[in-house]
Amino acid sequence: MATPRFAWGIDIGNRALKAVKLVTTAEGLVIDDFDVIEHENVLSASGDNRESLIQSALAQFVQRHPGIEKGQVGVGVTGQQSFARFIKLPPVDPKEIPKIVRFEAIQQIPFPLDEVEWSYQLFEDPESPDVEVGIFAMRKDLVNQHIKFFTDAKLNVQAVQMNPLSVYNAMYYDSRIKGTTMIIDVGAENTDLIIAEGESIWMRSISIGGNNFTESLTKAFKVNFAKAEDLKRNASTSKYGRQIMQAMRPIFADLVSEIQRSIGFYSSVHKESRISKVIAIGSTFRLPGLQKYLSQNLTLDVEKLDRLGSGASGGAVEDPKIAAMLSENLLSAAGAYGLALQVMGQGKISSSLLPETIRRDKMWAEKTKWFVGAAALFMIGAAVPYGRLYLENNQFNSQESQDNFTRISKVQSDAQKADTDWGTIERAGADTRQILLNARELKDGKHLWPEINTLLYNALPQNVEGAQPELGTGNLDDVKKIKRGDRRQIFILDKVPTYYPDLSPVVKFPETLRSVAESFAPVLPFENGNGGSEGSGMQGGGMPGGVVPSVTGAPVPGLPSKIDRGFVILMKVRTPNSTGDLMFEKYDTTLTSLKPTKEFPYEVKFAKFFDPHPVREDKDAMMAMETAYQQKQRDAEKATVSVPGAVSPGPLGNPGFRPNGYDRQPYSPPYSPLTNGGAADQKIPDEAYLDPVTHEDVRDDTVSKLALVVVIDAAVPVAPPAAAPGAATPPKTVAAARAPAGSP
Numbered sequence: 144m145a146t147p148r149f150a151w152g153i154d155i156g157n158r159a160l161k162a163v164k165l166v167t168t169a170e171g172l173v174i175d176d177f178d179v180i181e182h183e184n185v186l187s188a189s190g191d192n193r194e195s196l197i198q199s200a201l202a203q204f205v206q207r208h209p210g211i212e213k214g215q216v217g218v219g220v221t222g223q224q225s226f227a228r229f230i231k232l233p234p235v236d237p238k239e240i241p242k243i244v245r246f247e248a249i250q251q252i253p254f255p256l257d258e259v260e261w262s263y264q265l266f267e268d269p270e271s272p273d274v275e276v277g278i279f280a281m282r283k284d285l286v287n288q289h290i291k292f293f294t295d296a297k298l299n300v301q302a303v304q305m306n307p308l309s310v311y312n313a314m315y316y317d318s319r320i321k322g323t324t325m326i327i328d329v330g331a332e333n334t335d336l337i338i339a340e341g342e343s344i345w346m347r348s349i350s351i352g353g354n355n356f357t358e359s360l361t362k363a364f365k366v367n368f369a370k371a372e373d374l375k376r377n378a379s380t381s382k383y384g385r386q387i388m389q390a391m392r393p394i395f396a397d398l399v400s401e402i403q404r405s406i407g408f409y410s411s412v413h414k415e416s417r418i419s420k421v422i423a424i425g426s427t428f429r430l431p432g433l434q435k436y437l438s439q440n441l442t443l444d445v446e447k448l449d450r451l452g453s454g455a456s457g458g459a460v461e462d463p464k465i466a467a468m469l470s471e472n473l474l475s476a477a478g479a480y481g482l483a484l485q486v487m488g489q490g491k492i493s494s495s496l497l498p499e500t501i502r503r504d505k506m507w508a509e510k511t512k513w514f515v516g517a518a519a520l521f522m523i524g525a526a527v528p529y530g531r532l533y534l535e536n537n538q539f540n541s542q543e544s545q546d547n548f549t550r551i552s553k554v555q556s557d558a559q560k561a562d563t564d565w566g567t568i569e570r571a572g573a574d575t576r577q578i579l580l581n582a583r584e585l586k587d588g589k590h591l592w593p594e595i596n597t598l599l600y601n602a603l604p605q606n607v608e609g610a611q612p613e614l615g616t617g618n619l620d621d622v623k624k625i626k627r628g629d630r631r632q633i634f635i636l637d638k639v640p641t642y643y644p645d646l647s648p649v650v651k652f653p654e655t656l657r658s659v660a661e662s663f664a665p666v667l668p669f670e671n672g673n674g675g676s677e678g679s680g681m682q683g684g685g686m687p688g689g690v691v692p693s694v695t696g697a698p699v700p701g702l703p704s705k706i707d708r709g710f711v712i713l714m715k716v717r718t719p720n721s722t723g724d725l726m727f728e729k730y731d732t733t734l735t736s737l738k739p740t741k742e743f744p745y746e747v748k749f750a751k752f753f754d755p756h757p758v759r760e761d762k763d764a765m766m767a768m769e770t771a772y773q774q775k776q777r778d779a780e781k782a783t784v785s786v787p788g789a790v791s792p793g794p795l796g797n798p799g800f801r802p803n804g805y806d807r808q809p810y811s812p813p814y815s816p817l818t819n820g821g822a823a824d825q826k827i828p829d830e831a832y833l834d835p836v837t838h839e840d841v842r843d844d845t846v847s848k849l850a851l852v853v854v855i856d857a858a859v860p861v862a863p864p865a866a867a868p869g870a871a872t873p874p875k876t877v878a879a880a881r882a883p884a885g886s887p
Contacts (some may be wrong), residue, residue: 147215147301149175152482153204153293154219154306155477157186157331157354158426160200161472163451163479164214165487169665172487173657174452174460176468177476180204187332187354190366194292200345201296215301217482218293220496222307222335222348225281226252226259229345233654234272242706243655244276246648250658252280260303262494267343273344279305281496301486303496307335307346309481312490314422316481317451321421327402327437327445328477329353329425334398336405345409349401353427356391363390375493379431388432395433399440406441421445426475431764446474496507517544542777573648591745595712595853598636598747602733604631620835627839628721633730646707646748649852654848656711656751709745711852716849717758724847727752736853748852758832765832765844772831 149166150593164176180200186193228251232243245256245261252259261280281671286303293300297471304312310328314320326337334349363386376386406418421443423434428447438445451473454461460466469476483489622630649655718726731750758764834840 147486148484149214150217150301150483151208151211151214152217152219152309152385152479152484152486153298154309154479155200155292155480156196156475157352158182159475160197160204161476161479162204162522163483164208165480165483167487172452172484172489174465174480176462176471177460177472178204178207179466179468179472185331185354185368185372187643189658197292197730198295201292201298205298212297212299214299215486216293217296217302217304217309217486218289218300219304219306219309219482220281220286220289221330221333221480222305223333223350224344225279225305225496227280227305227307227346228252228278229266229343230276230278232274233652235274235652239648239651240274243643243652244278246655247276247658248278248280251278254282258283260496260498262496264492264494266343274597276496277492279308279496281305283498286496286498290498298649300497300501302496303480304328304482304485304492305496306478306489307337307348308483308494309478309485309490310335310424310482311337311339311344311346312492313477313481313485314453316484316489319422320420324420324422325406325418325443326422326424327425329398329427329433331426334401334425336402336686338418340413346411347405349398349405351394351398351401351423355394355397356427356430357409359391359394360387365855368744369516375430384431391430400439410465418443422448424448424474424477426472428474433869448477451476460549473760523662591855595745599635599714599734599851602730603633603635604729604733623837625836626721628843630719631726632720633716633718633726635714635716638709638712639714640712642708642710644708646709646711646852646854648713649709650748650854653749653751653852656852657753677709707748707854709852712851712853714849714851715846716807717841717844717846719839719841723755723847726845727755727847727849731849737743743856745853748854749852753848753850755845758844758846759842760847765842768841769827769831772827 149164151162151164153160153162159179159181162178163174165172165633166175180203182196182200184196186196189196216530230247230251232240235243238416248261248263249256252261259280260283264277266275266277287749290300304550307328310326312328314324320339323338323340326335326339328335328337330352331354332350332352333526335346336349337344357368357371357375360366360374361368364371364374365376374381374383374387377393378384381387387651410416421437423437423443423445424447428434434447437443451469460469464529481490483494485493485797643649716727720726731752734750735747739873748838829840832840
């Protein structure tokens with residue numbers, strides 16, 4: 144797309160609309176115009192009147208600048224309404240990056256992708272093989288509502304950008320970023336922190352802004368918001384300046400505390416980085432003493448923005464009136480300046496949250512003029528053979544041609560009738576044919592999940608031959624003869640399979656599994672104790688659009704024919720063995736070496752363990768055991784009362800035992816777990832942490848997460864039907880036989 148002749152960047156803030164116009168000259172880009180239109184009331188306190196205030200400001204702006212509709216506009220959205228995440232990718236083929244980024248976006252963005260507008264930006268350093276990607280998103284309804292203000296005013300919106308990224312574009316273009324630079328933008332409602340280093344950035348939005356300072360004055364001086372705002376703006380010349388600053392001191396302290404926390408987090412992730420420069424922007428920095436207060440408490444040099452338009456061109460505002468207005472509002476103009484830079488093609492960050500439908504319409508609008516030219520050339524070319532067409536038309540209308548046309552029409556009519564008759568025959572048997580096809584497909588994939596479940600249990604290590612009492616086999620005494628820390632046992636506590644129509648990002652880059660595994664939070668992982676089966680979390684996701692995947696190798700409609708599709712199975716496992724890491728590694732190796740026991744085309748690509756740790760350090764596990772213990776106590780108490788519906792003793796001798804946590808009643812005092820806010824004198828006895836089968840303390844056992852990738856439609860050798868030597872037989876009641884929603 145060609146670079147526009149001029150562009151406006153428009154930032155609608157809580158107190159005012161700020162706009163910067165850039166034009167291209169022989170010297171480069173220069174600021175040609177600037178405008179500020181203050182709202183009658185601050186938007187955050189206007190309630191239902193907010194939209195009319197924005198519409199009024201835009202209408203006034205358009206009226207002041209005739210011809211603006213001929214240019215292009217970039218608009219900003221607040222950092223609080225949008226989402227940003229920065230992720231480092233390993234060295235990969237550039238062609239694979241879009242696919243990997245989409246996979247990460249699904250994991251990171253807290254909304255379904257079809258409910259957000261999202262984009263990404265690559266940050267590549269020539270001196271580093273790593274690639275950092277920024278993923279940015281905003282809910283579609285919020286984006287469309289914001290853009291509508293501008294389109295209703297007949298403005299040509301070309302880019303939608305987050306305000307923090309626009310500020311970064313402005314500072315980068317003006318060469319203000321040196322070394323590791325932090326930009327502090329204190330707006331009316333929130334403060335945006337941007338830390339830039341080399342070719343990468345990090346940002347965070349803090350919910351402290353100028354309004355917080357104003358509200359502290361309303362409480363201290365018992366005045367309304369407008370009067371408090373006036374006191375704040377004139378604090379430097381007011382005779383009550385000392386009292387005003389004293390009233391705002393708690394907000395100063397809160398702001399510094401949040402900034403220090405952000406710097407601490409950034410330093411923990413980027414251990415080699417040291418912030419060397421701080422740039423202060425935002426109208427709140429007009430407050431006397433704020434710059435000095437931050438500098439003293441952060442022990443960093445804080446400099447306020449003193450100019451704009453000093454990029455590579457060195458352009459400056461020529462009109463003295465505009466220059467004076469810009470100088471007065473310089474601290475709040477950086478965002479609008481960065482938006483205009485991006486529209487002019489000079490933004491370091493070029494990603495945009497402009498909806499795809501609008502981008503597509505603009506692309507076709509750009510091409511329309513070329514279509515018109517092509518049509519004109521076509522008409523000129525068509526006029527040349529027109530004379531010949533006239534002569535041939537006369538020949539076609541002759542009597543001989545009409546006789547041939549009659550014969551052709553009869554053949555066409557007969558063919559049309561035959562086609563209609565055949566269609567009637569086909570439709571008559573359509574319902575019966577579909578019933579037969581559905582019945583034939585009932586058998587497809589019915590053994591897949593039982594077989595994968597058998598594979599997972601066949602891979603479990605055994606104590607002694609045939610001794611696995613937790614699975615209903617062997618002798619408990621034989622197992623208890625072995626010291627608990629020496630037992631070669633692994634128990635599956637929870638298993639959550641999720642179907643992916645395209646597993647290629649995971650298969651090619653297993654590192655992406657870590658973010659999936661870290662988000663896995665089993666539900667009451669110790670509810671079933673050490674029974675060796677799943678807890679309560681048998682979940683899973685079907686294919687988008689409700690298409691049921693087939694395990695027979697047949698192509699799935701709407702998907703490429705050659706892709707790896709299948710399941711990521713997230714598990715939580717436990718072992719009493721003192722060498723937990725080694726036990727998990729052996730289970731990893733055994734899983735990937737086992738082959739299907741039936742002729743089903745699937746393959747275990749790889750298994751990865753994450754975060755092995757003792758049970759006593761697992762908050763979810765400890766909470767689950769304490770909760771289960773309290774529930775049993777409560778049910779035992781209820782069982783002693785002769786009332787309808789009293790809970791009777793359950794299996795394993797545990798009163799009120801409910802498998803997998805179903806039909807659970809809410810917990811209430813006096814049986815409220817200590818870790819869930821119980822009274823200080825309520826102690827959880829050691830018996831709450833006992834193995835319900837062996838009656839041994841499980842707190843020194845090791846738990847871990849396991850991510851298992853199973854690819855279906857894979858052409859792999861099949862093992863004989865016989866089970867592995869010494870393999871445990873899965874219990875008939877095991878929940879693994881249940882397939883997830885959308886699975887075969």
